[in-house]
Amino acid sequence: xxxxLIRDLRLATRAGGGFGLALAFFLIVCTLVxxxxxxxxxxxxxxxxxxxxxGALLSCLLSLDRIFALDFEDGxxxxxxxxxxxxxxxxxxxxxxxxxxTGLPLALxxxxxxxxxxLPGPAYPWLVxxxxxxxxxxxxxxxFGAAVTVGLRRGGLLMSLLVLPLYVPTLxxxxxxxxxGAAGADxxxxxxxxxxxxxxxxxxxxxxxxxxxxxxxR
Amino acid sequence: xxxxxxxxxxxxxxxxxxxxxxxxxxxxxxTVAGLVWGFLTPQDYKQGSTVKIIFLHVPAALMAINIxxxxxxxxLIWLVRRHHVSALAAKAAAPVGAVMTLIALITGAIWGQPxxxxxxxxxxxxxxxxxxFLFYLGYMALWGAVENxxxxxxxxxVLCLVGSVFALLSRYAVNFWNQGLHQGASLSMxxxxxxxxxxxxxxxxxxxxxxxxFLALLLVRTRTEIRRRRLAALLARENRA
Numbered sequence: 001x002x003x004x005l006i007r008d009l010r011l012a013t014r015a016g017g018g019f020g021l022a023l024a025f026f027l028i029v030c031t032l033v034x035x036x037x038x039x040x041x042x043x044x045x046x047x048x049x050x051x052x053x054x055g056a057l058l059s060c061l062l063s064l065d066r067i068f069a070l071d072f073e074d075g076x077x078x079x080x081x082x083x084x085x086x087x088x089x090x091x092x093x094x095x096x097x098x099x100x101x102t103g104l105p106l107a108l109x110x111x112x113x114x115x116x117x118x119l120p121g122p123a124y125p126w127l128v129x130x131x132x133x134x135x136x137x138x139x140x141x142x143x144f145g146a147a148v149t150v151g152l153r154r155g156g157l158l159m160s161l162l163v164l165p166l167y168v169p170t171l172x173x174x175x176x177x178x179x180x181g182a183a184g185a186d187x188x189x190x191x192x193x194x195x196x197x198x199x200x201x202x203x204x205x206x207x208x209x210x211x212x213x214x215x216x217x218r
Numbered sequence: 219x220x221x222x223x224x225x226x227x228x229x230x231x232x233x234x235x236x237x238x239x240x241x242x243x244x245x246x247x248x249t250v251a252g253l254v255w256g257f258l259t260p261q262d263y264k265q266g267s268t269v270k271i272i273f274l275h276v277p278a279a280l281m282a283i284n285i286x287x288x289x290x291x292x293x294l295i296w297l298v299r300r301h302h303v304s305a306l307a308a309k310a311a312a313p314v315g316a317v318m319t320l321i322a323l324i325t326g327a328i329w330g331q332p333x334x335x336x337x338x339x340x341x342x343x344x345x346x347x348x349x350x351f352l353f354y355l356g357y358m359a360l361w362g363a364v365e366n367x368x369x370x371x372x373x374x375x376v377l378c379l380v381g382s383v384f385a386l387l388s389r390y391a392v393n394f395w396n397q398g399l400h401q402g403a404s405l406s407m408x409x410x411x412x413x414x415x416x417x418x419x420x421x422x423x424x425x426x427x428x429x430x431x432f433l434a435l436l437l438v439r440t441r442t443e444i445r446r447r448r449l450a451a452l453l454a455r456e457n458r459a
Contacts (some may be wrong), residue, residue: 169391215372
């Protein structure tokens with residue numbers, strides 16, 4: 001398991017692995033929004049929690065097809081499927097690697113992007129906390145979407161249609177926590193719901209993703 | 219009679235062919251009679267004639283949810299017992315469900331414009347119906363994208379299971395996110411909020427009509443799918459010869 005994790009991390013961080021692409025995309029989203037809605041600080045700080053969460057969600061989506069597609073093409077996914085490690089474990093490890101190279105950097109760097117959008121001061125810790133709690137669910141659900149569409153030509157577009165509706169509950173609770181933090185209200189309730197969704201997703205989605213992978217490898 | 223007998227397409231085609239005209243006729247009678255009766259009801263003292271949209275809106279919304287539930291059950295039957303007709307029935311039901319969702323959304327917008335003063339409001343019920351519509355679209359797109367029919371049935375089955383969990387989760391998450399404008403249950407049995415009998419009986423009739431309509435469409439579409447499968451098998455055999 002550790003070997004697989006290290007291999008995936010190496011593949012993602014070396015040249016052509018697309019590491020940092022998600023962060024760059026997040027930066028572009030945060031740059032474009034003020035052009036769209038106007039540079040007025042008050043308006044920006046009002047919509048900042050939502051924009052930051054939607055931006056994080058889209059940047060996460062961007063690199064999802066890499067979770068399985070390359071391994072599917074060169075056949076190493078077949079080897080992983082016949083390896084002694086259960087396919088559910090493989091899926092969970094690959095989703096974890098995806099989180100380490102996209103979700104974690106996004107959560108840690110989000111305060112910088114918050115500055116760009118005039119996020120109100122008290123919201124910063126909650127922004128990081130909600131992204132830390134929520135992005136693992138995004139990676140895991142994304143792994144499910146990638147597993148369903150791995151065998152398809154031009155599966156990327158279809159995958160976003162399948163995955164984005166699944167992101168709705170995570171987005172609602174994540175953005176709500178930041179919004180409450182910004183307003184000075186108590187953000188613990190949405191954070192608890194967010195943690196519940198993430199834990200349930202981590203527990204159940206690997207089985208669905210592995211079932212889909214087995215169908216696609218048949 | 220058990221559903222396992224109808225895993226045999228020949229048996230299914232024979233029975234469904236015999237039942238279909240009766241179901242279709244009953245659907246036409248109930249829907250038309252219910253809608254005409256509904257149209258002739260007196261105007262509501264507050265809502266005026268717009269109250270009559272309920273005879274399209276409520277049955278469509280009811281079917282939109284129940285068709286997804288039916289797809290969940292048929293997908294499970296396929297995944298567990300490899301019941302081919304069951305998988306095809308799930309495939310056949312999806313577009314009907316998507317259209318029902320769309321009818322509920324559109325009639326709701328037409329009613330909402332004069333009553334709430336807006337075509338669309340980010341109300342929990344409206345939002346969760348929009349999300350349900352997205353789930354229908356994704357499900358149908360996946361059926362269209364996978365070439366091998368058995369893989370397509372498996373993948374869409376798994377998607378239907380996961381989607382059901384998240385559709386339900388979204389339904390309650392949006393409650394948290396915004397307060398509702400939509401009224402509570404339309405068919406409450408509590409004495410104080412019970413709908414007047416003038417509107418209730420035609421509504422029951424259109425609900426029965428929409429259910430029968432769905433059943434008729436489902437049978438027609440499942441029969442078409444089975445014939446398409448047979449045609450594909452025949453063509454494959456011809457190509458091999």
